[in-house]
Amino acid sequence: MTSSKELFIGLDLGGTNIKAGVVSHDGKLLGRVHISTGHGPDVVTANLIKAAQSAVKRSKINMNAIAAVGIASPGPLSTASGIVYRSANLPGWSNVPLRDRIASSLGKPATLENDAKAAAYGEFWAGVGRNKSVRSMVMLTLGTGVGGGIILNGRLVHGATESAAEIGHTIIVPGGDPCGCGQRGCLEVYTSAHRTGERAVAKLKADDTASSLRAVLKKHGTVSARDVAEHASAGDRIARELWDTMCRYLGIGCVNITHMIDPDMIVLAGGMAAAGNQLLRPVQRHFAKQYWRMAPPQVTITLPCLGGDAGIIGAAGVAIQQWQAVHHN
Ligand SMILES: [Zn+2]
Known part of the structure; x- marks a missing residue:
């Protein structure tokens, strides 16, 4: 189990908007932001970082309190390698190592998950299936x-x-x-x-x-x-x-x-x-x-x-699962 002070960032990347939020170890959403996605991998990656930082600020916490980051993205993608191969919703994307880019920019371990799967996990973990x-x-x-x-x-x-x-x-x-x-x-x-x-x-x-x-x-x-x-x-x-x-x-x-x-x-x-x-x-x-x-x-x-927050919460939930596997087994 995580200790109660660890917090996680959930990033939900969509074709139009990026949603970001800070999520507690037990699935509570602290603060969240929505910003425009933008076009092309470089701009979108920069916007994801910006959204993560804004969500931390809105939650009135410090980035030091964040243990890990979960990203939900349209696919096809590989959760194992952290690469988004391409997406109908993300024009111009080809084999983007999104997970590692976010991890190195924020200096936190990160996970990548398909958006529909992340939303399902969010509802399972902290929503209707909790x-x-x-x-x-x-x-x-x-x-x-x-x-x-x-x-x-x-x-x-x-x-x-x-x-x-x-x-x-x-x-x-x-x-x-x-x-x-x-x-x-x-x-x-x-x-x-x-x-x-x-x-x-x-x-x-x-x-x-x-x-x-x-x-x-x-x-x-x-x-x-x-x-x-x-x-x-x-x-x-x-x-x-x-x-x-x-x-x-x-x-x-x-x-x-x-x-x-x-x-x-x-x-x-x-x-x-x-x-x-x-x-x-x-x-x-x-x-x-x-x-x-x-x-x-x-x-x-x-x-x-959970409405539109399922992706944020689920992305963070996947990151927590991974984080727990590394730190407690
Ligand atoms: Zn079909």
Whole structure:
């Protein structure tokens, strides 16, 4: 165990913003800052350092109190070598040794973790999964794409090539719609926020069935997942069908996850989680309907509770795990 005075920095690198925070050994967030990411590895690295220093200042502590730094980054990346290979969200990046750059600039040991996995670890360690009875948890991040994180017996699963937990690219419809990854019929194609909006537009353009979403399409030229949720909630038939179909695929995805991992908890996170119970209840219902009859399901399907701080807290949590392994074993 760490002593209570050790503090850690969590850095959550996104395509638009960097979030940084100081996190205590037991997962409390002291102070945090958001700044713009900027462009290119050199500028972004400098901004990460700046964000870390600002978070320390905002927390009214000294950098000497920081034991280690955790970085969450879009990938693909290697946690073992600390290198970000490239990223759709970070143009111009190629094999950047991000972990070691941050470590040497701040003079602290650092860890690098995939952003979706870090957020999952954050929710597991200090969020909705913090109860000690939760030992294994899977989190789906439903945003532009569908990311995933798997925690098995308290530890993140990385896999042989660090590509584990790409749950968004499990195939749910054989020969289905093409995915950006090159496969067809991926879970992401049927359940991401981005694709849910696209699906609504395609449906409206396919025929002239009456729908309150038509006014949205006419006004904005597009329809978002949030529009679909709102209009479904208001009773629009097309929106309800679209939303329910999306929830059904998620329910089936949860059945597959349960049979593969047998987690205590599955968390539905990301932008789509803003719909709250409107997302959760139908997914739970479809899950219960589709799940086998060999034994009643034990898994809890739920929503996250850390909001936008899960990445910061999870990145710090990964750093703490590493720090403890070095200092206490
Ligand atoms: Zn895919």
